[in-house]
Amino acid sequence: MVTHFQRGRKARLSDLTLGTDLYVGVQIAGPGLVFDISCFGLDQAEQLSDDRYFIFYNQPKSPEESLQLLGAQAGDTESFRVTLDSVPASIDRLAFTASIDGDGTMAQVGPGYLRIVAGGDEVARYAFDGSEFTTERAVMLGDFYRKDGWRFAAVGQGFDGGLAALLRHFGGEVAEEEPPAPAAAPGFAPPGGGPPAAPGFAPPPGAAAPPQAAPAPAPIPQPAPPPAPTPQPAPSFTPPPAAPAPPAPGGGYAPPPGAPVPPGGGGGFPVQPGQGFGAPPMAPAPGPPQPGAFPPPGQGGYPPPGQPGFPPGQGGFPPPGQGGGYGAGPTAPMPAMGAPAGAGAAGGVMGALDKYRGSDERRRWALQNPQLVRADLGIDGQPVMARQGSMVLYQGDIDFGFKGGGLMRRATTWATGEGLPSMMRCTGDGQVYLAEEASRLHPVELQGDAICVASQHVLAFDESLEYEVRRIDGHGLPGGSLFALQFSGHGTLVVTTQGEPLVLPVTPMTFADANAVIAWSAAAQVLVANQVRVRRQAFPGHSGEATQLQFRGAPGSFAIVQPYEI
């Protein structure tokens, strides 16, 4: 189940997943932009007190390997593995950031996301795009932080400077400020898609940062013998001298003896985005594509999404958004046409059903779709009155009871007979989903004003609203009279309509069919207008009389009519 985060939202990680071995993927791209995506392990004062916990392209893992940079895979521009259990206690916060290398601003960024994947299932996603930013050149995307256990916060805060400014913000030092590398050699670094960092070979114990192919901007096609990691601000803890600087790809980069040449990465050429070596279809090589990059095999069982080692049939399905890449495998038994090239196909059940997920916002009344409304009783605490039988689903501890009411109201109910639907009173703490025969729902918020609603069109309302029954008598009305409920006060009322309603401003000559009228402002006066036609009716059973409701009222009054006559 993917929980979608908005900027600023926080949640306890244990509410999202019970796993602590997490995969964090970041997708960020913009035309012509190249990004450095890093993770800062901060102490309680939100300072980078230990340089070894700045995880970036030159330092792909923390000493005890609780934080690892995995490179681009499965549609993510950059990905990390975070083993929360083994993060040292001195690290209080893990901040994931993206900064632009070269020219450009965050406003140019296209839609991207930060997502958390646990055990092959995406559990959380924070989506963002450039419209949230202006001239920033870096952004803090999301934080894991400790507060009674780990929590996750979608931060989405921009930063004017680039990576260097971020580093200073966190108290790190920037040792040398090399002129930024000429923004990505054209033709080489495909915009937006950082080529995967070459899988780090497991360094012998004691050896410091492993040699790394430089990320996106680096590949300047010249066999640069000397070090100098071209990407700009080289922080103080530059790779230890022992580690030869990222050899520029293209040249004959011979990996140190004994180091396994990772599949696909050996050539050192930036791989086109989308066919990053982590992408499953391209890497049929058995085993995880990063041999040795993972800590002892005992810790296995960490399936980043879409890796070949990911066992199908676990009930885990690839996170949506992976495109057709994954689909080919599992759907293979179906002949040609069956291969799901369709958009939703890759996501399996959740991919197809994701668009039917209701809104997550915490409001007392939230429309889940045009036909279903969710009332959150936990907000505001006051009971909701709902038409009996309109509950389709509820979560939490909710009691449903008949509306008792006082004697007076009961007497009214009796007097009005069947004109009123029976209501139930929902109390407790939780969420109730209400709907009525797939009719359209319209939450109307009253702020001290009043509205009359034909009684059969009331689905639910806050108990704080006052209501009284109004009866409009007139010869020719269906059932002899029309019952309306006049609501007033402060609160929300949900009205049902069949089809898209029409809101008519009340003029001196406004008429509506009594069968189609839904609601009108209480200030309007309702008259029953009968027209007797002399002409003989075309079909039998017709009384020859047409009955309409006429509305009259002060300017600003309105009447609502539905395209459906009961």
Place this chain on the structure above:
Amino acid sequence: MDQRMTAGFAPTAAPTARMENHGSTMARVAMQSGNDLFARSGSMVAYEGYIQYESNPTALRQAFAGRLTGESVPLMKCTGDGLLYLADYGAEVVCVPLQNESLSVNATNVLAFDAHLEWGVQRVKGIAKFAGQGLFNLGISGTGWVAITSRGIPVVVDCGRSGEVCVDPDALVAWSSGLEMKGKRSFKASSLIGRGSGEAFQLAFSGQGFVVVQPSEDSTDRLNAQQQN
């Protein structure tokens, strides 16, 4: 006739997947011989190509045997090559690809599914005699496509985050198979949900997964209702 009036409703050129939506209330299935389909009887609205229908196949009847009395088998087997258009009285149609997953669908909400999928009639323990309509559902699993219908736009609700999710059985469409489900009756004299029966039934789901509900308590089987008339 001015063809432009209807041009917008022509099917898209070539199917890209086994099942697709044509509009929100119609499913289009790309049929191939050897890849049969079970569809709700009477749900075919049009087809192109050479497709044959066999209703009440023997195998099906056995699968349904002993379930409920007096109900006909609501599925037909479609074989052949071509394009098959299915709909169910204007209900919303959702085409779901299963990838080695399983799904439980309320039998009235099944429109079609690939014949090679594994499926079986499931019964919910303890609530077999469900308010009038004998709740039974199809458990479908494997890799392939399922089309489900919903009266109104459905909503997917996650379970597990907040304990139990209680659903009006009339509004239930489908749920992920991993969920634990039990009938819940509230005997409190004051609670009168449902259709005024005096007893309130809900299905309580717990565990990790999701539930799909429709915004309508209309669970009438259009097909059977028509036959009875």
